[in-house]
Amino acid sequence: xxxxxxxxxxxxxxxxxxxxxxxxxxxxxxxxxxxxxxxxxxxxxxxxxxxxxxxxxxxxxxxxxxxxxxxxxxxxxxxxxxxxxxxxxxxxxxxxxxxxxxxxxxxxxxxxxxxxxxxxxxxxxxxxxxxxxxxxxxxxxxxxxxxxxxxxxxxxxxxxxxxxxxxxxxxxxxxxxxx
Numbered sequence: 001x002x003x004x005x006x007x008x009x010x011x012x013x014x015x016x017x018x019x020x021x022x023x024x025x026x027x028x029x030x031x032x033x034x035x036x037x038x039x040x041x042x043x044x045x046x047x048x049x050x051x052x053x054x055x056x057x058x059x060x061x062x063x064x065x066x067x068x069x070x071x072x073x074x075x076x077x078x079x080x081x082x083x084x085x086x087x088x089x090x091x092x093x094x095x096x097x098x099x100x101x102x103x104x105x106x107x108x109x110x111x112x113x114x115x116x117x118x119x120x121x122x123x124x125x126x127x128x129x130x131x132x133x134x135x136x137x138x139x140x141x142x143x144x145x146x147x148x149x150x151x152x153x154x155x156x157x158x159x160x161x162x163x164x165x166x167x168x169x170x171x172x173x174x175x176x177x178x179x
Contacts, residue, residue: 017041017055081116090114127170134167 018039024030037046040058047058084090085101091114092098097107122130138161145157 018044018046020046087114131168131170134164138164138168 020037021034022037024033024035029035036049036051036053038049038053038056039046040061041055042057042061045058045060047056049056080090080092084092084098087098088100089111090098091111093113095109095111095113097104097111141157141161141164145154145161148154148157
């Protein structure tokens with residue numbers, strides 16, 4: 001057994017492959033543990049192996065032997081909107097009728113085409129302004145709630161506070177968004 005200084009504890013010659021025992025120095029190794037390394041049978045690069053291993057092929061040589069995976073081109077769009085198969089009833093441009101994503105050939109051409117409405121987008125500044133105004137209203141309503149004595153007033157104020165607090169947290173209901 002010969003000793004080396006740099007990260008290697010011992011080197012042993014076993015048949016034609018070099019075997020080394022090194023302390024853990026990689027990110028996934030324990031620094032106090034000792035790991036067995038063996039030279040690759042093709043290129044000679046050192047690779048971590050188990051105690052019973054007799055030969056090893058490194059990851060670089062394996063990558064050269066195997067062809068890279070073949071990626072297909074992008075998926076071709078069907079022309080239907082996203083989530084059409086979740087709709088209770090969807091009729092496409094050609095008149096095909098779908099109930100919950102399953103085609104109903106008997107009903108072809110009996111319904112009008114489903115019109116998909118685009119959702120309006122709200123900008124960050126509009127959303128933050130809406131959240132700020134909702135938080136201000138919640139603050140005022142909480143002050144009113146302290147002074148409220150009738151049960152109907154308390155219920156009304158708590159209902160408004162819960163609605164506005166949802167908006168204040170960023171969970172804006174569609175009905176409040178564009179008013």
